[in-house]
Amino acid sequence: MGDSDQETRTDELLMDAFRQGDAGAFEILVTRHSRGIFNYLLRSVHNQARAEELLQEVLVRVIRSKDRYQRSAKFTTWVYTIARNIAVDESRRARFRDHESLDAPRKGRPQEEGRTMLAAMPAEQVPTDEGADAPRLRQRLSRAIDELPDDQREVFLMRQVAGLSFREIGETVGAPENTVKSRMRYALEKLRNDLSDLEQDYLPEGGDGAAIAMGKGGLVHG
Amino acid sequence: MADHAEFSASELDHLEDALEGLELAPPGDGAPQIRRRLEEYRNILALSRAAMPRVEVPRGLLNSVLAEARASVESPAITPSVAVPERESFWAKVRRFGLLPGVALAGTAAAVLFMVERKDETAQVAAVSHDAKVATAAEVRKEAAFIDSESAPAAPGASAPSAGRSKDVAAAAEPSATPSAPGATTIAPAPPPASPEAERKREDAAAEIADSPNDDDAGDVQTRAGAKGDKKLPDAETPRWDIIARGDRARHRSDCKVARNEYALALDDVDARVRARAHAGLGLCDAADGDRKSADAAYTAARELDGEIVAFIDEERPRAAGTSPAKAKPKAASKKSKVDVPAQQQNAMDPL
Numbered sequence: 001m002g003d004s005d006q007e008t009r010t011d012e013l014l015m016d017a018f019r020q021g022d023a024g025a026f027e028i029l030v031t032r033h034s035r036g037i038f039n040y041l042l043r044s045v046h047n048q049a050r051a052e053e054l055l056q057e058v059l060v061r062v063i064r065s066k067d068r069y070q071r072s073a074k075f076t077t078w079v080y081t082i083a084r085n086i087a088v089d090e091s092r093r094a095r096f097r098d099h100e101s102l103d104a105p106r107k108g109r110p111q112e113e114g115r116t117m118l119a120a121m122p123a124e125q126v127p128t129d130e131g132a133d134a135p136r137l138r139q140r141l142s143r144a145i146d147e148l149p150d151d152q153r154e155v156f157l158m159r160q161v162a163g164l165s166f167r168e169i170g171e172t173v174g175a176p177e178n179t180v181k182s183r184m185r186y187a188l189e190k191l192r193n194d195l196s197d198l199e200q201d202y203l204p205e206g207g208d209g210a211a212i213a214m215g216k217g218g219l220v221h222g
Numbered sequence: 223m224a225d226h227a228e229f230s231a232s233e234l235d236h237l238e239d240a241l242e243g244l245e246l247a248p249p250g251d252g253a254p255q256i257r258r259r260l261e262e263y264r265n266i267l268a269l270s271r272a273a274m275p276r277v278e279v280p281r282g283l284l285n286s287v288l289a290e291a292r293a294s295v296e297s298p299a300i301t302p303s304v305a306v307p308e309r310e311s312f313w314a315k316v317r318r319f320g321l322l323p324g325v326a327l328a329g330t331a332a333a334v335l336f337m338v339e340r341k342d343e344t345a346q347v348a349a350v351s352h353d354a355k356v357a358t359a360a361e362v363r364k365e366a367a368f369i370d371s372e373s374a375p376a377a378p379g380a381s382a383p384s385a386g387r388s389k390d391v392a393a394a395a396e397p398s399a400t401p402s403a404p405g406a407t408t409i410a411p412a413p414p415p416a417s418p419e420a421e422r423k424r425e426d427a428a429a430e431i432a433d434s435p436n437d438d439d440a441g442d443v444q445t446r447a448g449a450k451g452d453k454k455l456p457d458a459e460t461p462r463w464d465i466i467a468r469g470d471r472a473r474h475r476s477d478c479k480v481a482r483n484e485y486a487l488a489l490d491d492v493d494a495r496v497r498a499r500a501h502a503g504l505g506l507c508d509a510a511d512g513d514r515k516s517a518d519a520a521y522t523a524a525r526e527l528d529g530e531i532v533a534f535i536d537e538e539r540p541r542a543a544g545t546s547p548a549k550a551k552p553k554a555a556s557k558k559s560k561v562d563v564p565a566q567q568q569n570a571m572d573p574l
Binding site: 018039042048056166181 | 234237238239241242262263266267269270271272273274276277278279280283284286287288290291292294295296
């Protein structure tokens with residue numbers, strides 16, 4: 001079977017071929033989905049190294065669970081369900097980890113009392129370029145997304161980062177499609193309210209070229 | 223929420239339905255308010271894409287994963303496959319869930335019953351043994367009291383030895399009794415400590431007592447068992463005063479047949495005093511049976527062996543004759559004396 005045929009086969013057929021012993025089929029699946037899964041994990045755990053480990057874990061679970069995969073289920077739904085479970089476990093573990101936030105007020109040294117760790121770091125060590133407006137807006141948006149409720153945030157990330165349809169998201173999170181759409185709308189409403197104070201015009205770098213103006217009333221397509 | 227107040231339910235549905243392809247095409251129809259809100263959503267989505275650029279998977283990150291995938295294909299045995307379990311039959315389930323616990327339960331019940339039964343048997347043996355001991359001790363005490371009551375008025379000077387002898391008789395009958403002091407009396411000293419073998423024989427005899435339906439004979443059986451054990455394992459170097467004591471007890475019960483057997487065993491004893499006591503006992507039995515000639519010969523043999531035996535013979539002779547006026551009065555008061563002493567013995571004459 002040639003590469004062109006492999007590329008046109010659906011995920012489910014490829015998974016079936018992998019179960020029959022075709023390791024190349026699995027490589028195609030990895031090529032198709034690893035980027036989306038990785039970005040979803042990266043936006044969920046906010047740590048690239050950890051996201052890389054989790055991506056490996058997801059794919060290893062796919063390999064080891066290939067005999068349990070049922071062809072009636074959509075591969076995308078199945079693999080993102082695994083990724084979501086791993087991300088949820090990771091976030092639960094992270095909540096119990098005893099680590100101090102960079103935004104938390106520092107204690108101990110008199111000269112640093114009350115300052116955050118972020119403010120105490122030298123400028124060149126700050127992993128963000130706070131000086132530019134666009135990155136600042138990007139930071140605000142990222143923070144606003146992080147502050148979304150869990151069910152809304154995972155829908156938003158699956159939609160925006162992984163590119164899943166609302167039906168696929170519903171199957172992955174185990175909720176009806178309309179519920180998923182409602183969660184998406186709630187997420188958009190919350191982001192709109194959080195960013196409503198921005199008055200500066202901004203043209204997104206990765207957008208479709210259309211100018212997006214941000215006025216007092218919110219984000220306005222220019 | 224605020225949007226609930228801004229939009230009706232149908233408008234909210236319209237908003238949500240429009241989300242599916244919002245980024246692909248700008249909102250075309252609908253109320254201006256809805257179109258404006260959808261436009262804002264579209265801007266946020268575009269901005270979020272810009273804020274979260276897609277990151278590429280590092281090269282070589284998944285090499286190990288792909289290697290594992292190849293390995294799992296090449297050696298399927300390594301991959302833990304989920305084998306569909308065979309449907310278990312009803313009887314197999316019954317065997318698995320019922321048979322084994324049932325057997326275990328039955329075994330436990332049998333073990334408990336066995337232990338309870340053993341416990342009951344042990345208790346019965348202990349009770350019978352206790353009864354036998356009590357009966358033997360009571361009998362010996364009664365006998366000792368009888369001896370004391372007989373000998374005290376007849377021979378006041380010999381009351382102390384007589385009392386000592388009665389104590390020795392009781393001590394000989396009760397294994398747990400403390401042995402009498404050496405030299406207190408030579409008539410019936412406490413039995414020497416038995417050898418372990420003899421002890422084992424006595425325990426066996428005790429078990430026979432436990433099996434015996436007649437508890438009244440327990441003491442005699444125990445005594446006979448002790449005699450049997452001693453007969454089988456005579457200690458050649460130890461004076462067998464215990465045989466003499468058994469013979470005396472039998473003689474005091476007017477059972478001269480048993481008494482003769484016991485005395486006969488002691489005729490070959492290493493100790494001359496024991497042999498003298500055996501001859502004296504035989505003579506007393508002969509006197510009780512009215513055979514004065516034999517009694518005289520036995521007394522003579524006893525005296526030759528031990529000159530001090532005369533005192534004992536003098537002490538015991540009235541009992542053998544049963545006609546002593548000194549003890550006729552107390553015996554008349556006792557029903558036992560009438561029953562125990564045969565009429566023919568009452569007329570027996572003293573050979574000495």
